[in-house]
Amino acid sequence: MKFNHVKPVCPNSISRRSFLKTAIGTAGIAACAPMVFPCSAAAKKRPLKIGYLPITDATPLLVAYTLGYFSHEGLHVEPPVMVRSWKVLSESFLTGKFDLAHMLFPIPVWMRFKQNVPVKVLAWNHTNGSAVTVKADAGINRFADLAGKQVAVPSWYSMHNLVMQLGLQVQG
Numbered sequence: 001m002k003f004n005h006v007k008p009v010c011p012n013s014i015s016r017r018s019f020l021k022t023a024i025g026t027a028g029i030a031a032c033a034p035m036v037f038p039c040s041a042a043a044k045k046r047p048l049k050i051g052y053l054p055i056t057d058a059t060p061l062l063v064a065y066t067l068g069y070f071s072h073e074g075l076h077v078e079p080p081v082m083v084r085s086w087k088v089l090s091e092s093f094l095t096g097k098f099d100l101a102h103m104l105f106p107i108p109v110w111m112r113f114k115q116n117v118p119v120k121v122l123a124w125n126h127t128n129g130s131a132v133t134v135k136a137d138a139g140i141n142r143f144a145d146l147a148g149k150q151v152a153v154p155s156w157y158s159m160h161n162l163v164m165q166l167g168l169q170v171q172g
Contacts, residue, residue, distance in 0.1 A: 050080040051089050051098035058102050060123070086155055104157045132164065143167040 050065065052058035062080060064070060070077040081097075083089050086104060093101050094117065111117040132151075134140040140149070146168065153161040 047076040047078050048099045049078050049097065051083055051092050051101040052080050053084070053086070053089060053102070054082050061100065061102060086157055090157075104155060105159060106157045106162055110157070131160075132167070143171045147171075 048070070050061050052061055058080075065077060065080055083092065086107065089098070089101055089103065090107050090111075092098050093103070094111065094115075105121075108119045108121050111119050132143075138149075140146060151164060153164055155161065
């Protein structure tokens, strides 16, 4: 596979080309969450640690590791570590247990702008797919029809929740 040159994502950092190549090169197979990376000196001096949830969104990271893309670029990466919740993944990332992770897009946005954590979103591979689904006979045709109804979203940090919150906010 041939890739064009990509600039490093952190100022004055070592090249993270292999990650970008991997994310871009394998994005088409199934990723809808961003890959995030802390822009810190500590993360550059030791082997990279990857965290993931066992869902298809993690495919680019797992494929990159399995096919040796990281080592091909001279990076030492520990075997990816599976976790079972967004909360554990997020907290592990924030405390430095992981240097690289796939996350639901609102999580790194919250980290960066609400918690002032210097994270970088390296890839965002999909920007659609969220939907509000209702029973055909529920009589719900627009957000205003949800008044008084119980709704569910897959995760507080999901795009689904953002879509729902924005839609409901517009309707007052």
